[in-house]
Amino acid sequence: MTKMGPARRRGLSTEVADEIREAIFDGRYAPGEALRETELSEALEVSRGPVREALQKLEREGLVHTEWHRGATVTALSLQDVAELDSLRGALEVLAVRRVVDQATDADLSLIEKTAAAMDRADTPHEMVRCDIAFHDAVYAAANHSRLQQAWEAIRSQVHLFLITRVGVSTDGYLEQIREEHRDLVAALRLGNVDGALKLFAEHRRHAFDVLTKG
Incomplete structure (x- = not known):
């Protein structure tokens, strides 16, 4: 089941970041949960490039944590x-x-x-x-x-x-x-x-x- 609807304007990484951020804030993605580029790009109907840029933006905000062997996850606060x-x-x-x-x-x-x-x-x-x-x-x-x-x-x-x-x-x-x-x-x-x-x-x-x- 898709957790998010399609982005209104394709290719816009800031909007993709907004969609993912809202999904975190309303509990659709919990702390520690994986944020997979392929799944997000399919759910939002955008290519993986804007998703990757969006995840980088959210990482700078502290909402996303990325490790080379695990990929991106919602930040779990220590x-x-x-x-x-x-x-x-x-x-x-x-x-x-x-x-x-x-x-x-x-x-x-x-x-x-x-x-x-x-x-x-x-x-x-x-x-x-x-x-x-x-x-x-x-x-x-x-x-x-x-x-x-x-x-x-x-x-x-x-x-x-x-x-x-x-x-x-x-x-x-x-x-x-x-x-x-x-x-x-x-x-x-x-x-x-x-x-x-x-x-x-x-x-x-x-x-x-x-x-x-x-x-």
Whole structure:
């Protein structure tokens, strides 16, 4: 059975990368699963060249791992990967939260609040992960710091994979927990309490980290 539909524009490696990325993000390809060029080219109805280029792009994003004797697989995060992503994400979020509290407009905060409210409509873990990423996209956008935004974009796909890996370990109480945590994050940002907001963001990150390292 084909796991993906045909690409709309043949020969476009960026679109092929988008299709494969979405298949990883919605769980059709799990961490550690093989990504075979022949199968992907047949499923997407493109030649193997764009597929190869797409896999190289996704490898640069950290979503794909390639070994000469195994080919390409969806990246399976090691404990070191998890620790490094958590610490780097934490460092970036400290600056983002401080800037949002210091200078975000009401429109910025309303957009952040809207992304949190969208979590009420998420009814699967993978949908909730997308909402979680969208919330943090809005926080970084509200920080109004172009280089910080670029740093977030550089690890965004890997953080998405981090969260997918987290729900692969356990989904017990996950949907409501994430909704509640993000309502609290919005409230802290609205109050303008930087210390309180930083504490809640750190707790939010720690919950996912603990599932991956202690579960």
